Amino acid sequence: MRRHVQAVLLLLTGAAVLHISLLSQVYLRYVKEGLRPFLVASAVLLLALGVVAAVRDGLPFAARPDHSEPDEDDAGDGDEHGGGDEHEHGHDHRSGPRVAWVLFLPVLALLLYAPPALGSFTAARETDNAVARVERFDPLPDADPAPLALSGFIARVQQDRDRGLAGRTVLMTGFVTPAKDRSGTWYLTRLVVSCCAADSRSLRIRVHGAPAPPADTWVAVTGTWHPGGGGALGTAKAAVAVDARTVERVPEPVNPYQDTTPLTP
Incomplete structure (x- = not known):
């Protein structure tokens, strides 16, 4: 040259x-x-x-x-x-x-x-919800629905022995990742980065009760914890899933990733 x-x-x-x-x-x-x-x-x-x-x-x-x-x-x-x-x-x-x-x-x-930012193609190739261990959970906001990050929902489902999510309606935002099975469900997804897109990890919550929008569509999901999978709320085997009441399309956020794993939006 x-x-x-x-x-x-x-x-x-x-x-x-x-x-x-x-x-x-x-x-x-x-x-x-x-x-x-x-x-x-x-x-x-x-x-x-x-x-x-x-x-x-x-x-x-x-x-x-x-x-x-x-x-x-x-x-x-x-x-x-x-x-x-x-x-x-x-x-x-x-x-x-x-x-x-x-x-x-x-x-x-x-x-x-x-x-564009990474999306469902990347998220579909990871199955682990990498959420840090939380020693103590603060009470959920009094708002109904309570705004919550995907990492916060996952951590509370699997770790909160006080079952703070029981009966609560939450609002979460992410993009759509299709499920590989034919269960009629899909995943609400966010990617977590520690430094850059190359080290991204996925956070996924299975969504029940609503038809799947197109892949990579950003949506706000309102719903309650979906019991199932043989595990009780607040235990490691609890289903990381939500029964959707509403699913609304929203613009992609300026920052499409979550830094590390915050528990609030």
């Missing part, structure tokens, strides 16, 4: 990262919110390196250095010492494998059409 192409790639990469991290909140599809300052700093550094490279290589939009014409003696000396060969040798070093052009594709994707 020629050196001036490297400069353009640095500038475009810096601009793309700056666009998704500073000028918008698209970065939340890929990393957790706390990493935003590091993305902005990286983008600024890439832009600075791109400008330096552009000036060095004399790109059309950069100031070109003033090259004076060599005198005849200098030209002759250059020929005697193989100046032409040195020029060719240097030119060869400025090129590289053509496959390097592929590096432009992810950069253009971020600038023109940023890939």
Whole structure:
């Protein structure tokens, strides 16, 4: 890859990262919110390196250095010492494998059409609800329905020996993941990230009593705990499921992931 192409790639990469991290909140599809300052700093550094490279290589939009014409003696000396060969040798070093052009594709994707956040395709390949152990549960909000994060619902179903969910109507938000069986149920899902989308884990609650919207649709589900599965509420074998009363479509949140496993929305 020629050196001036490297400069353009640095500038475009810096601009793309700056666009998704500073000028918008698209970065939340890929990393957790706390990493935003590091993305902005990286983008600024890439832009600075791109400008330096552009000036060095004399790109059309950069100031070109003033090259004076060599005198005849200098030209002759250059020929005697193989100046032409040195020029060719240097030119060869400025090129590289053509496959390097592929590096432009992810950069253009971020600038023109940023890939969406992970969804049901990822969640369908995980079955564990990774919820931390909770020593003590605070009382549910007095509101009816009580707003609750998926992690909070799962933790209370499996760990709350006081059965705080018994008889309570809750409101939870997530996206739709189809069930692999033919039970007529589906999953309300959220993905949890510790650092970025690469380490995501799924939180899934089986939904009974409502037809499944299309996969990846974001919905707000109002309902009560669904008994079944042979386990009592507040035990590890309790069914992580809800009997839906209402299912309403909602816009995808700005941050589609949950950081770690909060128990409240």
